[in-house]
Amino acid sequence: MSEKKPELSDAMKRKLESKKFSKNPILGTKFTIAISSAKGGVGKSSFATNLALALKKIGLKIGLLDADIYGPSVPKMFGITEKPKSDGQKLEPILKYDIQCMSIGFLTDQQTPMIWRGPMVTSAIKTFTQKVNWQNLDFIIVDMPPGTGDTQLTFSQEIKIDGAIIISTPQEVALLDVKRGIKMFDKLGVKILGLVDNMSYFLGDDGKKYNIFGKGGVKKTAEEFKKEFLCEIPINPEIGKFGDEGKPLVEANSDHEISKIYINLARKIKEIYL
Numbered sequence: 001m002s003e004k005k006p007e008l009s010d011a012m013k014r015k016l017e018s019k020k021f022s023k024n025p026i027l028g029t030k031f032t033i034a035i036s037s038a039k040g041g042v043g044k045s046s047f048a049t050n051l052a053l054a055l056k057k058i059g060l061k062i063g064l065l066d067a068d069i070y071g072p073s074v075p076k077m078f079g080i081t082e083k084p085k086s087d088g089q090k091l092e093p094i095l096k097y098d099i100q101c102m103s104i105g106f107l108t109d110q111q112t113p114m115i116w117r118g119p120m121v122t123s124a125i126k127t128f129t130q131k132v133n134w135q136n137l138d139f140i141i142v143d144m145p146p147g148t149g150d151t152q153l154t155f156s157q158e159i160k161i162d163g164a165i166i167i168s169t170p171q172e173v174a175l176l177d178v179k180r181g182i183k184m185f186d187k188l189g190v191k192i193l194g195l196v197d198n199m200s201y202f203l204g205d206d207g208k209k210y211n212i213f214g215k216g217g218v219k220k221t222a223e224e225f226k227k228e229f230l231c232e233i234p235i236n237p238e239i240g241k242f243g244d245e246g247k248p249l250v251e252a253n254s255d256h257e258i259s260k261i262y263i264n265l266a267r268k269i270k271e272i273y274l
């Protein structure tokens, strides 16, 4: 004889419903900031690594989580080749430049493509947020992959994001994707800290600013969606050079004009949260 299932009360149904998307803050940090943009190649990873270093320079304890499972950048940009230790329960983040770092790239051969389905990505993200021994951090900076896919959804629905920063370049094609990114976070109830205009202009030897990819588009988009416009970062080959050498610009030369932009932004972020 089959047993009749008990009817769930409305209150219990509501409780279960809310549990489905209950958000877990990352253990070991006060705040989690996601660096995002729906568009690829606009400078998210460069921004995330330099911002993490700028926050450290103003005296905060910082973690850097590379959430780009298919195309991790943190191992290269931070020059990390060692593998994280594990006690069978938790993974130890790798300490570099006084920043606690974690990336799928620490665990795999960098040239091996990750051929994973969505649920595997979700489970990797959960491991990185719940099973890493992050210690006493003020902020974890999350370098997001491009797009509006599984990683963004997992972070927004199941893990607490305290603020998202959206990076764009000024081209129309980038801005179209950025608008999609803004709408996604708004829909998922994630607070957007603001927009950053990366590769905003090129400063010539003549001291003039050249707007190679167009002018003012990111600021206009911020106004259109009533978001804060955080800063503009010029095009500078040194960003790529130092990133490729495994020591981002802010660490290599904290007096550089671009490093100062990052440090000012870091102060702003500290003021907002701490």
Ligand SMILES: Nc1ncnc2c1ncn2[C@@H]1O[C@H](COP(=O)(O)OP(=O)(O)OP(=O)(O)O)[C@@H](O)[C@H]1O
Pocket (backbone or CB within 6 Å): 039, 040, 041, 042, 043, 044, 045, 046, 047, 068, 071, 073, 144, 145, 146, 198, 199, 200, 233, 234, 235, 236, 237, 238, 239, 240, 241, 243
């Ligand atoms: N302000 C800048 N000036 C010059 N080069 C830059 C700047 N910002 C980023 N770059 C370069 O642009 C390229 C793409 O940057 P990055 O990898 O940070 O982008 P991304 O948005 O993280 O890309 P993906 O979507 O693939 O993760 C890199 O070679 C980087 O060095």
Ligand SMILES: [Mg+2]
Pocket (backbone or CB within 6 Å): 044, 045, 046, 068, 073, 143, 144, 145
């Ligand atoms: Mg990247």
